[in-house]
Amino acid sequence: MRDYKTEGIIIRVRDYNEADRIITLFTADYGKVQAIARGCRKPKSRKRGIIQLFTYGEFALYRGRNLDTITQCEGKEAFSGLREDLDRMAFGAYLVELVDGFATSGEPHGDLFYLTLVCLHLLTVEDPELVTRAFEIRIMDLMGYRPHLESCVHCGRPIGGPRVAFSSRMGGSLCEICAGHHPDCQVCSLGSLNMLKQLASWDIKRLGVLKLTGETKREIGEIMKTYISCRLDKEIKSAEFLHSLAGTQNIC
Ligand SMILES: [Zn+2]
Known part of the structure; x- marks a missing residue:
């Protein structure tokens, strides 16, 4: 046929x-x-x-x-709501570029298809940065790259204290002690790691209920940007466009 x-x-x-x-x-x-x-x-x-x-x-x-x-x-x-708003369109372009980067041809991708559809819709009505952060952590999960956030990925100790970190290379959170021994990790707040965990499991249709500070969004954005580029052997072009829109180095 x-x-x-x-x-x-x-x-x-x-x-x-x-x-x-x-x-x-x-x-x-x-x-x-x-x-x-x-x-x-x-x-x-x-x-x-x-x-x-x-x-x-x-x-x-x-x-x-x-x-x-x-x-x-x-x-x-x-999704005309994306086309009519330059900011939302930029986030939408980034989202579908990630799908293009990770999805393969000739194989079913039912869960990612559903996630993409829901997130494109949410991008038209919710905070697009929050939707994008949730999409990033979930696409990584679906592709088999869910980061380890339950304990220190290096020593297994519980995560706590003001100075914790995320290691893209090791694929998870680092405790305060191990963070000091891994100079390539990204130091962040415990709140950002907890929010990352929450974004991975939260009911995606109720995203609007979550309230993130600008600092948490920025830290999660930096972590996911590095983590995704470590796992995807390809530059995400629209990510740079998002930077120029936001006037910041680290929006995604
Ligand atoms: Zn540790």
């Missing part, structure tokens, strides 16, 4: 030829799919408003050797 149908989220778009677009579609059943939408940039094309970054929809495709072809599509959610 070369024809198939799937739900998907468009996580990457680039113009091709005069009126086509090549997209990366993220699906629950097949992971990432590279596909071409022919003629979608023509003024009268029905696909024109659908073949855009972030669109969640139903797609009919024809399997090709390197590239599948989109034969029909129906948009279910355009």
Whole structure:
């Protein structure tokens, strides 16, 4: 069967030829799919408003050797709230770039698909920085990189005291004593480590209830940025754009 149908989220778009677009579609059943939408940039094309970054929809495709072809599509959610707000759009672009970085082709990614859909929606209504921090820790968990936050990753002692740390290289929290022996770790507050733990398990639809100080968000952002770049052999381009928006070095 070369024809198939799937739900998907468009996580990457680039113009091709005069009126086509090549997209990366993220699906629950097949992971990432590279596909071409022919003629979608023509003024009268029905696909024109659908073949855009972030669109969640139903797609009919024809399997090709390197590239599948989109034969029909129906948009279910355009996430226009992301497109209308530059800040939210930047966080959304970062989120789908992370999905593109970690997801594979030809394998089911049901949990990540659901998480991405929920977080894109939350990005339109909640604090986008908080949603992004929660998404980061959860995508790491789903990809098998859940950091060890229950005790010191080096010696196993309980975590406590004012000067604790996170080691991206070792993948978890460090107690006060071990932190001093690992110069490449990131010193942070106990509150940030606890919040990181909470973000990993909290009901994602109730994120708005959590109140984080700017300092906690900044520390968690720094930790996740380093941790993700340690695990992903690829630069996340939109992360730099987020920096420029926030005017800070360490927003994500
Ligand atoms: Zn220790």
